[in-house]
Amino acid sequence: MKRTSLALTGLLAPLLAMGQEQKRQPPPDFTSGYQLPSPTTPVPKEALFAWFDVGVLLLALVLAAYIVLSRRSRAWLLVLTAFSAAYFGFYRLGCVCSVGSVQNVVLAFAEPSYRLGLSVAAFFLLPLLFALFYGRVFCSGVCPLGAIQELVLVKPLRIPDWIAGPLGLVPFLYLGLAVLYASSGAGFVVCRYDPFIALYRLGSSPLMAWLTGMFLAASLFIGRPYCRFLCPYGALLRVASWLASKPARIAPAACISCHLCAKECPYGAILPPSAEGDRAPLHQLRRTLARRLAVAAPLVVCLTVLGWFAGPAMARVHPKVTLARELALSLDRPEAPKTLAVEAHRRLGRSDEEVFREAAAIQRSFRFGGAAFGAWAGVVVAAYTVSLALRRRRREYVAEPGTCFACARCFASCPVLPNGDRS
Amino acid sequence: MxxxxxxxxxxxxxxxxxxxxxxxxxxxxxxxxxxxxxxxxxxxxxxxxxxxxxxxxxxxxxxxxxxxxxxxxxxxxxxxxxxxxxxxxxxxxxxxxxxxxxxxxxxRSYSAEPDATEILAQTRAKAAQGAYVLATALGGILVVLATLGRNxxxxxxxxxxxxxxxxxxxxxxxxxxxxxxxxxxxxxxxxxxxxxxxxxxxxxxxxxxxxxxxxPEAPAGAGTQRPSSPAVRPAPSKSALPDLEPCLPAGLEADWPRFRGPAGNGVAAARPPLPGKGLKVLWKVAVPLPGWNSPIVVKGSVLLAMADSTRREVAAFDARTGELLWRTPIPYQGPLPKVSQDTGYAPSTMASDGERAYAIFPDGLLVGLDLGGSVLWTRSFGPFENPYGHASSLLCHGKNVIVQLDQGSDPEERKSRLVALDGATGKNVWQVDRAVSASWATPLLLRAGTRELLVAMAPPLVCAYDPDTGKEVWRVEGLGGEPAPCPAFDEHRVYAGNLGSYLFAINPSGEGDITRTGVLWDTSDYLPDIVSPLAFRESVYLLGPDGTLACLRAKDGSLVWEHRIGLTKASPTAVGDAIWLVTDAGRLVVLQPGDAYRELGAMELGEVVRASPAFVGDRVYVRGQDHLFCLGP
CATH class of the missing domain: 1.20.58 (Methane Monooxygenase Hydroxylase; Chain G, domain 1)
Known part of the structure; x- marks a missing residue:
């Protein structure tokens, strides 16, 4: 019931947010005697606040690692999760967050004049650092985006592994897109389409409010759909977690292969033991591996070429290309109303040629960017399929570090006590 | 069932x-x-x-x-x-x-777990197929994008x-x-x-x-028309533009007797050293009461008005040592004026004619003092119908004090006035009723050829008057918004405008309604909300409410460069060959005027600053939120 009420609150919140969303409207066109207040710009917050946020993040990460690895307590983890949703989400309005910081870091490398704040760098690095040691403890109870999904998960429906596996590649593709757009100066798409920002800020565009509602509705029955199937930072954390030296272990002593933990995991992150023998003959596995390796190269080449040709269209997200397109449309159809961007361009007095030249340069660079994105996507898919053809041996049920969110559900289901007895 | x-x-x-x-x-x-x-x-x-x-x-x-x-x-x-x-x-x-x-x-129906290995093998095979489907879908999307790109x-x-x-x-x-x-x-x-x-x-x-x-240009006399933006009119040849000069107060040319300096256009004759090249804090004294007005410097004294909701005073500091010379209380005589926090109870900068000093407060009380701090006379013009509180600063013309008293929301109610008072007695010399609504700008005094002009701006007008008689000389219609920035001028043009409206570059040589004939160009970009424009060396510098400083070409208003320097309320000043600015965060920045943004030096004052600094000799006087700073070699 508690989870149900939490879930309902989560479902209703974006709707209320939409209701409260006040769209700015222009003043009436005639004088009514009402004096418009002058717009004010708030003074930027002191840098101290940013470092306070870093301190809170660090403390939360330490607590998450402690709760998951030492206390093995789901209840305390839920408390931390609620705190993270309240602080990083509702109080700090979802910014700065580690998920979006990827783009800041990329832009800092791509654009020398862009200055990366140290606190932003800390938000980017600290969760990765913890993942290198303890797995995805950041996702477990610190990330505000994950927190809200964790809190509203009422009735987890298990997505078949053969669907969840390929869908788990989407974050890597999204990461590629985010890197492409951030490095080219086109914008921070991850932040622009953050599906939970409407909830945390209690207001947004109708589209984003709908997106929030959809994700929250999905989160009622699907465990962390954003984290598993979209989050680009999650892709980085996944890679870092594969190298984790001390990830969460399900059984505190020897696993008795009771299968209870795998049933409990809503994320399909627990893999069964293969000790009974992978009956697939070795030569069959080798044939599969050879087939997939053979497919890998053409796949990468094919997607690279397609990315090259798709590059100019992908560049439409860039504001300068958008302006050039609107300008071209306005020249083609002078009778059509002009957009604000075109009007602004006219007022600035810049020549149209300059705008088209810039757009052409950006489109050219996007050809390379699109090709790189295609190649990246090909490599990701190829690497995944090849990895599926490799034989792995597991002697017990293990949480796959890359996909385990360290949510601590499986601990309670494990009947093994620390001394090896069964409960 | x-x-x-x-x-x-x-x-x-x-x-x-x-x-x-x-x-x-x-x-x-x-x-x-x-x-x-x-x-x-x-x-x-x-x-x-x-x-x-x-x-x-x-x-x-x-x-x-x-x-x-x-x-x-x-x-x-x-x-x-x-x-x-x-x-x-x-x-x-x-x-x-x-x-x-x-x-x-x-x-529920329970069944035995199927063979884990078998499931795993099937799952892997299906997952690989799923990955290929994903790649195919991505390829399809890229093909669609490539097709879109061709069209x-x-x-x-x-x-x-x-x-x-x-x-x-x-x-x-x-x-x-x-x-x-x-x-x-x-x-x-x-x-x-x-x-x-x-x-x-x-x-x-x-x-x-x-x-x-x-x-397009319409024939003159075809009715009043607001110029639109961006509108670069056929520019008159330079010879057709009048030569403009400042009306400097006699004997106070080297002082800083009013807001934005002796000429009122933010150009200083002082030559302080640059930050990092000898400029340092000579003294720093606490200011007893708050106030966002700028310091004026007259005959060795730095004068300030200051007030909170209980007290208000005018104070003088020794410009050489910072010693507090005198404080004169100006008691409240009626209900407190309604002001916004950004306006405060002492927003208007004082003015001096060299013999006396004048201060005005948001409740409409105008005070004339001698330079020893004794109150000579008071006049009450309030209360004002002004949503943020009266904030226009004073200026002197000869021995007269000019007061811009714009208020109300409907220009046709004609509640606004422009008044010239005798500085010695406080009595009216002339008064003009103005069909304008409230404004917070300060008038500008200049000489165009043989005539002197007093330029005042308030919606919907930029209007020039004869400072001796108050007679209107010319007007430009079309101003909107809530003017707080003052007009400015360079050698040939007058600039007036504010956020929510337009910035007009005006040829001030005409008479009557020069909306059609006198506006050389106008723009609605980079408009300032509070900060006054600076016209200097064929460029106009505008500082917007988001802290973006824009440099426009004076001849046509086209953008030369823009740079974000941070939120700023103090107006820029041209000092020698450089432009001095102080941001809200207390960062003093000196720029080189030219085709690109270039800092010559910077200095942190460590205090919020919203008042425009005063420049006298080799010294700079900056009023911070709590302190008065004197910078110099």
């Missing part, structure tokens, strides 16, 4: 209902876009027409009707959306509950060597705005006034782009 099956059916009904409501809400959302006042093309067109022809009452009435109808329809859609959302929330809640209950009651209208412009189409009118390709419809022509289209977002009907409007802001 079992309870489980009943719940399943109930769940199905709820799911269908939710989907239906969701669909209707989506439809409502699409519909509401058509009536969004922000997107209403028709409204914008009518606004432009009305701006071009403000006397057209019929057009005004139609605009009002359309405006009201758009808003009503838009708000109706919003109401429907909120009601639909509430219904959807209820349905979704019931759906979640029904699902939870159904899952609880669902009959992009931009493509022809880019491929043809960035040359615009032949159908384009001459002159457009070079960045100049396309020709505009003749103003005042054409009647409103008889179409459904709610049919928004559609191009106007053929024949009802000129075939030229309807949203263009450029207007």
């Amino acid at each position: 079992s309870a489980y099956r009943l719940l399943c059916r109930f769940r199905l009904v709820l799911a269908i209902s939710s989907a239906l409501v969701l669909g209707l809400l989506a439809w409502n959302l699409v519909q509401s876009r058509s009536y969004d006042p922000l997107e209403a093309t028709r409204l914008e067109q009518m606004q432009l027409r009305l701006a071009a022809n403000p006397k057209d009452d019929a057009l005004r009435d139609q605009l009002r009707t359309l405006d009201r109808q758009v808003r009503e329809r838009y708000l109706h859609h919003r109401r429907v959306a909120l009601q639909g959302l509430a219904l959807l929330a209820v349905l979704a809640s019931l759906l979640a509950l029904a699902h939870a209950a159904a899952e609880t009651l669902r009959p 992009d209208p931009l493509g022809s412009y880019v491929r043809e060597g960035m040359k615009p189409h032949a159908t384009e009118a001459p002159g457009q390709a070079s960045g100049s705005a396309p020709p505009a419809p003749p103003v005042g022509q054409g009647s409103l289209p008889p179409a459904d006034p709610l049919a928004l977002g559609k191009p106007p009907l053929a024949g009802s409007l000129p075939a030229t782009p309807p949203t263009t802001r450029l207007e």
Whole structure:
């Protein structure tokens, strides 16, 4: 019931947010005697606040690692999760967050004049650092985006592994897109389409409010759909977690292969033991591996070429290309109303040629960017399929570090006590 | 029927209902876009027409009707959306509950775990297939994007060597705005006034782009017309522009007797060393009471007005040592004026004619003091009808004190005045009633050829007066917004404008209504909200409310460069060959004027600064939130 009420609150919140969303409207066109207040710009917050946020993040990460690895307590983890949703989400309005910081870091490398704040760098690095040691403890109870999904998960429906596996590649593709757009100066798409920002800020565009509602509705029955199937930072954390030296272990002593933990995991992150023998003959596995390796190269080449040709269209997200397109449309159809961007361009007095030249340069660079994105996507898919053809041996049920969110559900289901007895 | 099956059916009904409501809400959302006042093309067109022809009452009435109808329809859609959302929330809640209950009651069947290895092998094979499907889908998306790219209208412009189409009118390709419809022509289209977002009907409007802001030169005397933006008029030859000079107060040329210096245009004769090249804090003293007004420096004294909600005073500090010379209390005599926090109780900068000093406060009390701090006379002009509190600063012309007293929201009520007082007695020398609404700007005094001009700005006018008689010399109509920045001038032009309106570059040599003939160019970009413009060396520097400093060419208003320097309220000052600025955060920045942003030096004062500094000799006097700083070698 508690989870149900939490879930309902989560479902209703974006709707209320939409209701409260006040769209700015222009003043009436005639004088009514009402004096418009002058717009004010708030003074930027002191840098101290940013470092306070870093301190809170660090403390939360330490607590998450402690709760998951030492206390093995789901209840305390839920408390931390609620705190993270309240602080990083509702109080700090979802910014700065580690998920979006990827783009800041990329832009800092791509654009020398862009200055990366140290606190932003800390938000980017600290969760990765913890993942290198303890797995995805950041996702477990610190990330505000994950927190809200964790809190509203009422009735987890298990997505078949053969669907969840390929869908788990989407974050890597999204990461590629985010890197492409951030490095080219086109914008921070991850932040622009953050599906939970409407909830945390209690207001947004109708589209984003709908997106929030959809994700929250999905989160009622699907465990962390954003984290598993979209989050680009999650892709980085996944890679870092594969190298984790001390990830969460399900059984505190020897696993008795009771299968209870795998049933409990809503994320399909627990893999069964293969000790009974992978009956697939070795030569069959080798044939599969050879087939997939053979497919890998053409796949990468094919997607690279397609990315090259798709590059100019992908560049439409860039504001300068958008302006050039609107300008071209306005020249083609002078009778059509002009957009604000075109009007602004006219007022600035810049020549149209300059705008088209810039757009052409950006489109050219996007050809390379699109090709790189295609190649990246090909490599990701190829690497995944090849990895599926490799034989792995597991002697017990293990949480796959890359996909385990360290949510601590499986601990309670494990009947093994620390001394090896069964409960 | 079992309870489980009943719940399943109930769940199905709820799911269908939710989907239906969701669909209707989506439809409502699409519909509401058509009536969004922000997107209403028709409204914008009518606004432009009305701006071009403000006397057209019929057009005004139609605009009002359309405006009201758009808003009503838009708000109706919003109401429907909120009601639909509430219904959807209820349905979704019931759906979640029904699902939870159904899952609880669902009959379970238990079976032995299938062979894990077998499952794993099958899963892996399917997962690999799924990954290939994903790659294929991505490939499909890329193919679609590649196809879209080939049909992009931009493509022809880019491929043809960035040359615009032949159908384009001459002159457009070079960045100049396309020709505009003749103003005042054409009647409103008889179409459904709610049919928004559609191009106007053929024949009802000129075939030229309807949203263009450029207007052609119309013959003089054809009625008042607001210049549009961006509008670069055929610039008169330089010889046709008058030579402008400052009206410097006799004996105070080297002092800082008013807001923005002796000339009032932010140009200083002082030569302090640059930050990092000898500039240091010579002294720093606490200011007893708050106030955002700027310091003035007269005959070795730094004068400040200061006030909070209980006390107010005028104080003098020794300009050499910072020693407090005197403090004169100016008691409140009536109810406290209503002021905003940004205005405070002492926003107006004092002025001095060398014998006396004058201070005005938001309740309308004007005080004349001698330079020893004794009150000579007081005049009360308040209370003002001013939403933020009166904030215009004073200036002196000869032995007269000029006070700009603009108030009210309706210019036709003529509540505003411009008054010249005898500095010795406080009695009126002349007074002009002004048909303007409230403003917070300070007038500007200059000499254009043989005549002196007092330029004051308030919606809807930039107006010049004879400072000796108060007689109006010329006016430019079309100013809007809430003017707080002062006018400025350079060798040939006067600049006046503010956020929410336009910045006009004015040739001040005309007489009467020079809206058509005297505005050389105007712009609505980079407009300042508080900070006064600086006109210096054929450039105009504007500092917007977001902290962006823009450098425009004085001859045509085109942008030279822009740079974000941080939130700033203090106005820039040209000192020698450099431009000095102080940001809100207390960062003193010195720039080199030119074709690009370049800092010559910077210095942190460590305190919030909103007042414009005073420059005298080799010293700089900066009023911070709590302290008065003296910087120098």
